[in-house]
Amino acid sequence: MKFTLKLVSIVSLVAFAWACPDEEHDDHDHSHSKRAFPSTTLTVPSRSLEWGDINFIHTTDSHGWLLGHQKPSLPEPNYSGDLGDFSSFVHHMKDMALKKDVDLLLIDSGDLHDGTGLSDGFPVGGVDAHDSNEFLAQLPYDVMAIGNHELYIYANTLDMHKNFVPKLKGRYLSSNVNITLLDEHNNIVNVPVGNRFAKFKTRKGRKVTSLGVLFNFASNDKNTTVQKVADMVNESWFIDAIKEEPDFFLLVGHMPVQKDNWPLVFNAIRAVHPTTPILIFGGHTHIRDCVQLDNRSMALESGRYMETVGWLSAKLDKKGSTKNITFSRRYLDPNRVTYQFHTKTNNRTFDTPLGKSITKGLNKLSASFDLGFTFGTAPNDFLLSRAPFPGNSSLLTLFAAEAMPVALTINNTRASIPNVMIINSGSQRFDVYQGPFTKNDQLTASPFADSFLFIPNITAGIANKVLPALNHAGSENKRRELLSAWERELYAKGEVDMIYRKWLEEMDRRDGVERRAAGNLTMGYVTQDSCPGVGDDTLHAPLPFFSSPDFIGSNPPAVSDDTPIDLVFVDFIESQLLQILNGVQTAKTFTTADVQVYTPVLSSEVLGLYAQKVWN
Ligand SMILES: *[C@@H]1O[C@H](CO)[C@@H](O)[C@H](O)[C@H]1NC(C)=O
Ligand SMILES: *[C@@H]1O[C@H](CO)[C@@H](O)[C@H](O)[C@H]1NC(C)=O
Ligand SMILES: *[C@@H]1O[C@H](CO)[C@@H](O)[C@H](O)[C@H]1NC(C)=O
Ligand SMILES: *[C@@H]1O[C@H](CO)[C@@H](O)[C@H](O)[C@H]1NC(C)=O
Ligand SMILES: *[C@@H]1O[C@H](CO)[C@@H](O)[C@H](O)[C@H]1NC(C)=O
Ligand SMILES: *[C@@H]1O[C@H](CO)[C@@H](O)[C@H](O)[C@H]1NC(C)=O
Ligand SMILES: *[C@@H]1O[C@H](CO)[C@@H](O)[C@H](O)[C@H]1NC(C)=O
Ligand SMILES: *[C@@H]1O[C@H](CO)[C@@H](O)[C@H](O)[C@H]1NC(C)=O
Ligand SMILES: *[C@@H]1O[C@H](CO)[C@@H](O)[C@H](O)[C@H]1NC(C)=O
Ligand SMILES: *[C@@H]1O[C@H](CO)[C@@H](O)[C@H](O)[C@H]1NC(C)=O
Ligand SMILES: CC(=O)N[C@H]1CO[C@H](CO)[C@@H](O)[C@@H]1O
Ligand SMILES: [Zn+2]
Ligand SMILES: [Zn+2]
Numbered sequence: 164m165k166f167t168l169k170l171v172s173i174v175s176l177v178a179f180a181w182a183c184p185d186e187e188h189d190d191h192d193h194s195h196s197k198r199a200f201p202s203t204t205l206t207v208p209s210r211s212l213e214w215g216d217i218n219f220i221h222t223t224d225s226h227g228w229l230l231g232h233q234k235p236s237l238p239e240p241n242y243s244g245d246l247g248d249f250s251s252f253v254h255h256m257k258d259m260a261l262k263k264d265v266d267l268l269l270i271d272s273g274d275l276h277d278g279t280g281l282s283d284g285f286p287v288g289g290v291d292a293h294d295s296n297e298f299l300a301q302l303p304y305d306v307m308a309i310g311n312h313e314l315y316i317y318a319n320t321l322d323m324h325k326n327f328v329p330k331l332k333g334r335y336l337s338s339n340v341n342i343t344l345l346d347e348h349n350n351i352v353n354v355p356v357g358n359r360f361a362k363f364k365t366r367k368g369r370k371v372t373s374l375g376v377l378f379n380f381a382s383n384d385k386n387t388t389v390q391k392v393a394d395m396v397n398e399s400w401f402i403d404a405i406k407e408e409p410d411f412f413l414l415v416g417h418m419p420v421q422k423d424n425w426p427l428v429f430n431a432i433r434a435v436h437p438t439t440p441i442l443i444f445g446g447h448t449h450i451r452d453c454v455q456l457d458n459r460s461m462a463l464e465s466g467r468y469m470e471t472v473g474w475l476s477a478k479l480d481k482k483g484s485t486k487n488i489t490f491s492r493r494y495l496d497p498n499r500v501t502y503q504f505h506t507k508t509n510n511r512t513f514d515t516p517l518g519k520s521i522t523k524g525l526n527k528l529s530a531s532f533d534l535g536f537t538f539g540t541a542p543n544d545f546l547l548s549r550a551p552f553p554g555n556s557s558l559l560t561l562f563a564a565e566a567m568p569v570a571l572t573i574n575n576t577r578a579s580i581p582n583v584m585i586i587n588s589g590s591q592r593f594d595v596y597q598g599p600f601t602k603n604d605q606l607t608a609s610p611f612a613d614s615f616l617f618i619p620n621i622t623a624g625i626a627n628k629v630l631p632a633l634n635h636a637g638s639e640n641k642r643r644e645l646l647s648a649w650e651r652e653l654y655a656k657g658e659v660d661m662i663y664r665k666w667l668e669e670m671d672r673r674d675g676v677e678r679r680a681a682g683n684l685t686m687g688y689v690t691q692d693s694c695p696g697v698g699d700d701t702l703h704a705p706l707p708f709f710s711s712p713d714f715i716g717s718n719p720p721a722v723s724d725d726t727p728i729d730l731v732f733v734d735f736i737e738s739q740l741l742q743i744l745n746g747v748q749t750a751k752t753f754t755t756a757d758v759q760v761y762t763p764v765l766s767s768e769v770l771g772l773y774a775q776k777v778w779n
Contacts (some may be wrong), residue, residue, distance in 0.1 A: 336375020
C-alpha cells in the first residue's frame with residue numbers, strides 16, 4: 164500500500180517552511196480567566212504518580228496526532244490533550260522534579276510521520292511532517308529515536324537529517340539507521356541519520372549512555388540503510404560505546420518490548436555490566452506494554468496516536484548493588500484532566516505561554532492545510548473493530564458496500580455494467596466519527612493511495628465466488644500455520660495492525676463483559692502487562708471488539724449467475740486475486756494482461772467522494 168504522499172524533489176524542501184507562530188504572547192487574550200474549572204463528572208486518574216530518583220515521560224508513535232483527538236464520540240475525549248497541553252504538562256512536571264530534586268527526562272520512540280493531516284495534509288511541494296515536527300522540536304526532549312515511518316520515503320528521511328536532527332543537538336538517535344546523500348563537496352556519503360549514541364549527564368549529574376535502535380525493518384526507501392540489530396551489537400563502535408559504566412543505560416528505540424530484539428541489546432550490555440540499571444523505552448506495535456528483563460531493568464511501551472503518555476520511575480541504589488530496583492510505570496490518558504490532576508494545577512493555572520502558542524500554531528497549520536474542509540456530515544460513528552461486521556456501524560461495511568460503489572462509478576463509462584468490488588480491510592486505518600467528515604478525517608481513516616483495476620466480462624456466478632475464496636484462503640493459511648510466515652513478512656514491512664487488534668481482542672475477552680456491565684467505568688484501554696501492579700492511570704472498561712475478514716467487498720449484484728460483469732479490485736491485492744480467480748474457474752487462465760484500469764479515483768479518495776454525494 165502506498166501512503167498518500169506526493170513525491171517531492173529535494174529542491175522543494177527549502178520552498179515550504181512553516182512560519183513560526185508570531186502571536187504567541189498575546190497579552191490581550193483574557194478569555195482563559197473566564198474558564199470554569201473541570202467538572203467533577205470527568206474521569207480522573209485513579210491515583211498519584213510514584214516518583215523516583217530518575218523519572219521519565221514517554222511518547223511514541225505519535226504519527227502526527229499533535230492536536231489530540233478532537234471528536235466528541237467515545238473514547239476520543241480521553242485522548243483530547245493536544246501538544247500544547249502536553250507541553251504545559253511537561254513544564255509543570257519539570258517544576259515538580261526541581262522541587263523534589265530528582266531527574267525527569269522526556270523521551271520519544273519514533274514514528275512522527277503518517278497519521279493525520281497535520282503531518283500528511285501538506286500542499287504540493289511540501290514534505291510529510293516537516294511542519295508538524297517544528298512543534299515537537301519546541302518540547303524539551305532529552306532523547307528521541309527514529310521509527311520506520313521516518314524511512315518509507317527518502318525525502319522524509321532527508322528532511323529529518325537536515326532539519327530536525329540538528330534541533331535535538333546530538334540526542335536524536337539512529338544507532339542502526341543510515342542515510343546516503345551528497346555532502347557539501349558532492350561526494351556520496353553514507354552516515355547515521357542522527358547520532359548512533361549519546362553520553363550525557365542529567366541535571367543531578369547522573370551519567371547516561373543512550374542508544375536509539377530500530378527493529379529489523381525491511382521496507383525502507385532507497386538510500387536509507389537499516390542494519391540488523393544482531394549485527395549492530397557486534398560493531399566496534401557499539402562495543403566501545405557501552406564499555407564505560409554509566410549510572411544507567413537509556414535504551415530508546417522503535418522496537419516492541421516483547422517478542423523482538425531488545426534482548427540482543429540488553430544481553431550485550433549485561434555481559435559487560437551485570438548490575439547497571441537499564442531503562443528501555445520501546446514502541447512500534449501501538450500497544451501499552453511493560454516487561455522486566457531482569458530485576459534491575461524495566462522496558463516500557465506507550466501506545467500510539469497520542470492516546471497514551473508513558474511514565475516510568477526508578478529508585479536507584481548504590482553502584483554494584485544486586486538488590487531489586489524499585490520501579491513504577493503508568494499509562495496516562497492524555498487529556499487536561501489527567502495533566503491537571505498530576506501537576507496539581509487547575510484550568511486557570513495549567514496553561515503555559517509556550518503551551519498556548521503551540522496549540523495556536525498547530526491550529527494555524529491545520530487552517531493553512533485546509534484540514535477543516537468538510538466533505539459532508541457522517542450520520543453516526545463508523546467503527547473499525549468496535550462494531551459488528553457486517554453492520555450499519557462498521558466502517559468496513561460502509562467502505563465496501565456503500566462508498567466504493569458510489570465513488571468508483573462517478574464519471575465512469577462502465578457505471579451501467581454490474582460489478583463486484585473488492586479491497587483489503589487493512590486499507591482502512593482509523594474510525595470515522597459522527598459529525599463533519601473533513602479532509603483531516605479522510606487522511607486519518609483512509610490514507611492509502613491505491614488504484615482500482617478490473618477484469619471485464621466475468622460471469623456473476625464466478626465473480627461472486629472470489630471474495631469468499633480470498634477470505635477462505637486467508638483462514639486456511641491460518642489453520643495450516645502458514646500465517647506465521649506471512650505475518651513475519653508483513654512485520655518486516657512495518658505492518659502492526661494485527662498485533663494491535665490482537666491486543667484489543669484480548670482485553671475485551673478478558674474482562675469486557677464484566678467491566679462494561681458494572682457501568683461505573685468509561686471505555687478505554689485495559690492493560691495487562693507483565694510488570695507488577697496495575698499500569699493504567701485511569702481505569703476503564705474495555706472497548707468491545709469484533710473481528711472482521713481480511714478482504715471486503717460490495718454486495719453481490721442482483722443479476723443471474725451467467726450475466727457478464729466487471730470484477731473490480733484494488734491494485735494492492737492483484738496477484739492474490741488473480742491466483743484465486745484462476746482457482747474458482749478453469750475455463751481461462753487470467754493474467755495481468757486481462758487487467759485494466761477502472762477509474763482514476765484512488766482508494767484514499769473514496770470516502771470523501773462518497774461523503775460529498777451522500778452525506779450532504
Ligand atoms: C478549560 O480551558 C479550556 C481552554 O484552555 C477550555 O476550552 C475548557 O472549556 C476549560 N474547561 C473547563 C471544564 O472549564
Ligand atoms: C542514492 O543517492 C545518491 C546521491 O544522491 C544518488 O547518486 C543515487 O542515484 C541514489 N541511489 C538511488 C538508488 O536512488
Ligand atoms: C553507517 O554510516 C557509518 C558512518 O559513515 C558507516 O561507517 C557504516 O558502515 C554505515 N552503516 C551501514 C549499515 O551502512
Ligand atoms: C557476533 O559476535 C559473536 C561473538 O563474537 C558471534 O558469536 C556472533 O555470531 C556474531 N553475530 C553476528 C550476527 O555476526
Ligand atoms: C526481585 O525481582 C524478581 C523478579 O525480577 C522477583 O522474582 C523477586 O521476588 C524479587 N525479589 C525481592 C526480594 O523483591
Ligand atoms: C535478581 O536477579 C538475579 C538473577 O536474575 C538473582 O541472582 C538475584 O538474586 C535477584 N535479586 C533479588 C533481590 O531477587
Ligand atoms: C441498517 O440500516 C438499514 C437501512 O437504513 C435498516 O433497514 C436496518 O434495520 C439497519 N440495521 C441495523 C442493525 O440497525
Ligand atoms: C466528474 O465530472 C465532473 C464534470 O466534468 C467534474 O466536475 C468532477 O470533478 C468529476 N468527478 C470525478 C470524481 O472525477
Ligand atoms: C465474454 O466471455 C465469454 C465466455 O465467458 C465469451 O464467450 C465472450 O466472447 C466474452 N466477451 C467479450 C466481449 O470478451
Ligand atoms: C465498579 O463497580 C464494581 C462492581 O460493582 C466494583 O467492584 C469496582 O470497585 C467499581 N470500580 C470503581 C472504579 O468504582
Ligand atoms: C477526561 C475525559 O475526557 N474523560 C472522558 C473519557 O471518555 C468518557 C466517555 O467514554 C467521558 O465520559 C469522560 O469524561
Ligand atoms: Zn507507529
Ligand atoms: Zn512503527
